[in-house]
Amino acid sequence: MNSPKEINVNQDLSSKIQNGKVTVIVLDGLNGTAYEAEAPEHGKTIVETFKGGFSRIHLESSFKFN
Numbered sequence: 001m002n003s004p005k006e007i008n009v010n011q012d013l014s015s016k017i018q019n020g021k022v023t024v025i026v027l028d029g030l031n032g033t034a035y036e037a038e039a040p041e042h043g044k045t046i047v048e049t050f051k052g053g054f055s056r057i058h059l060e061s062s063f064k065f066n
Contacts, residue, residue, distance in 0.1 A: 004035040004057050028054040 007016070007025070009032065016023055022039040030053040039045050040061035048056045 004037040007034045007036050009034045024057070026054050026057070030054075 004024075004026065009027070013025065016025065016036060024037050024039050024045050024047070026035045026037075026047055028034065033054070035054065035057075037045070037057055037059065040059055042064040043059065043061040046058040046060075047054070048058065
């Protein structure tokens with residue numbers, strides 16, 4: 001399972017760019033934290049909040065037929 005990882009809010013985000021991958025970065029200004037998660041190759045990514053703060057991330061993956 002691809003669970004979000006907390007990242008240092010003071011680091012340069014350009015270092016998070018990976019060739020061929022999409023990374024979702026959530027900046028939680030309420031708690032002063034940041035999280036990253038790899039987006040599925042085909043699917044949906046939903047960021048859920050609760051009382052203004054980051055609560056959870058839903059990653060829905062699927063397989064695309066050509």
